[in-house]
Amino acid sequence: xxxxxxxxxxxxxxxxxxLIGVMVRKNFITVLMSLELIFNAANLxxxxxxxxxxxxxxxxxxxxxxxxxxxxxxxGLGLIIAxxxxxxxxxxxxxxxxxx
Amino acid sequence: xxxxxxxxxxxxxxxxxxxxxLGGIGVVTFKNPVHSALSLLGTFLMVAGLFVLRxxxxxxxxxxxxxxxxxxxxxxxxxxxxxVKKLQPEAVFLSAQAPMAVLAGVLVGALVAFGLLxxxxxxxxxxxxxxxTVDGKVLxxxxxxxxxxxxxxxxxxxxxxxxxxxAMVGAIVFGLKSASLDRGEGRAER
Numbered sequence: 001x002x003x004x005x006x007x008x009x010x011x012x013x014x015x016x017x018x019l020i021g022v023m024v025r026k027n028f029i030t031v032l033m034s035l036e037l038i039f040n041a042a043n044l045x046x047x048x049x050x051x052x053x054x055x056x057x058x059x060x061x062x063x064x065x066x067x068x069x070x071x072x073x074x075x076g077l078g079l080i081i082a083x084x085x086x087x088x089x090x091x092x093x094x095x096x097x098x099x100x
Numbered sequence: 101x102x103x104x105x106x107x108x109x110x111x112x113x114x115x116x117x118x119x120x121x122l123g124g125i126g127v128v129t130f131k132n133p134v135h136s137a138l139s140l141l142g143t144f145l146m147v148a149g150l151f152v153l154r155x156x157x158x159x160x161x162x163x164x165x166x167x168x169x170x171x172x173x174x175x176x177x178x179x180x181x182x183x184v185k186k187l188q189p190e191a192v193f194l195s196a197q198a199p200m201a202v203l204a205g206v207l208v209g210a211l212v213a214f215g216l217l218x219x220x221x222x223x224x225x226x227x228x229x230x231x232x233t234v235d236g237k238v239l240x241x242x243x244x245x246x247x248x249x250x251x252x253x254x255x256x257x258x259x260x261x262x263x264x265x266x267a268m269v270g271a272i273v274f275g276l277k278s279a280s281l282d283r284g285e286g287r288a289e290r
Binding site: 025080 | 181182253272
């Protein structure tokens, strides 16, 4: 039988992968993709426990998380475009000063 | 065949989970951002399948529509919009901190796993989520989520729509600001 524990461990693996991706990658776009991986891990947990405790509130919260993830992706990609215009690169190492 | 039928849910779970993890590994390791994006798309679809296994059919549809259909198109659009060469620095990984970062990530995972294994989950109770009822009527998943979303969670729903609006305005302003910098004196200083 597949219980909530299986889902929690799968979510943990995806979260750690996303975490490593955020810390390791140089490319701004790939860092954003790793962030989406982390959001998905959180959603997986919510869905598993929503089923386990027979409460739909977890699914509602997952809907909100998906909405916030969409907003975050839009702003992040806007930042990438701005960075590309300003610095001509998407490498995070080159985005090292506050003044625009 | 009898084994397949008896363990159908388990087999589907493990296949989907394996593919999702492989997709996640692909996101972190692929050099080309387009390959990373496509492998992330695979992970999204597998996670949608896992949602169906947990009786969250509506969320599986939302996952496919919003993540696979919306966010991934946004990512691919930006990748295609700009020169892929610019998006590919010579070194893919931040070489100095990569081993430490992987070590830190694995340690965080081990810590959480230890906590999960040491603790114990409370027993489940109540009716299955697939059989939510309102006014004595049994509802499907989409209908039940709709009832909850538009009644009990109406205010957060409206707030999150404002958040989306603000994010949209912000994204547009980011695009405009750098465009005006190109014309204005911001460029002359550099």
